[in-house]
Amino acid sequence: MTRAGMKGKVLGKEKKSAIIDARKKAVESRRSRDDKRWKRVIAKMDEEKRKKFHGVGNTAKNSRVRGATRASLRKRTGRKPDAVSMEATIHLSKLLKKKTFAKRAPLAIKRIKKFVGRLMKTKDNRIDASLNTYIWHKGVKGVPGRVRVLIQRKSETTEGNKHKHFYTVISNVPVASFKGLTTKTVEQ
Known part of the structure; x- marks a missing residue:
């Protein structure tokens, strides 16, 4: 996989892994910043609005906190009949x-x-x-x-x-x- 930092350069294994690690670190910091922002936004909401956001998006521990989307607010009707x-x-x-x-x-x-x-x-x-x-x-x-x-x-x-x-x-x-x-x- 070619990254912007590696393009057109002959790098050793260590330099390549250092660039990849730096990229991962940048993504992680951006994620944590976004999560903090969303937590602040949700904390300021009134109870009724907060209920809409509860359980929306990725609710796993290691996933990101994010807003309500149209798809997540849509009621699940289940599988449609075959015939x-x-x-x-x-x-x-x-x-x-x-x-x-x-x-x-x-x-x-x-x-x-x-x-x-x-x-x-x-x-x-x-x-x-x-x-x-x-x-x-x-x-x-x-x-x-x-x-x-x-x-x-x-x-x-x-x-x-x-x-x-x-x-x-x-x-x-x-x-x-x-x-x-x-x-x-x-x-x-």
Whole structure:
């Protein structure tokens, strides 16, 4: 590892270790200064405000005292359920703008899988036959502008595998109009 003090110099082992020790000492002094400052700030706070800072950040003995962050103040909800169903509208014409006609339908399928992968955090995204038919029903270049999809994340059970494997099934939801439709969670 190159440090600023060592750059461009041929140093012996002792000089290198001395530079590293000096750097560690500087970091330690800065840490202790910050800790003292935070302790003073927290001591001046009223009881209600102090409760927010209690147990925030690193509470271990050798760690630093620091302020409340948005993430630390957020309530922990725990793990989200494995099997989830959502309904969403995907604006395909936006995703396929200025794309070659001969590649539009296959690209639409890829973009839908990518959209669902981001939404459900799965790599295995499977297109249902109903959705595939709907995308291709006007040919390779006549891809519909929007599509309403039902996205279902499922857990695949295989013996001998210690990690859960999730996959997503994407199917078409026929709708008369896309107006006012939002992404929503659906009960199974």
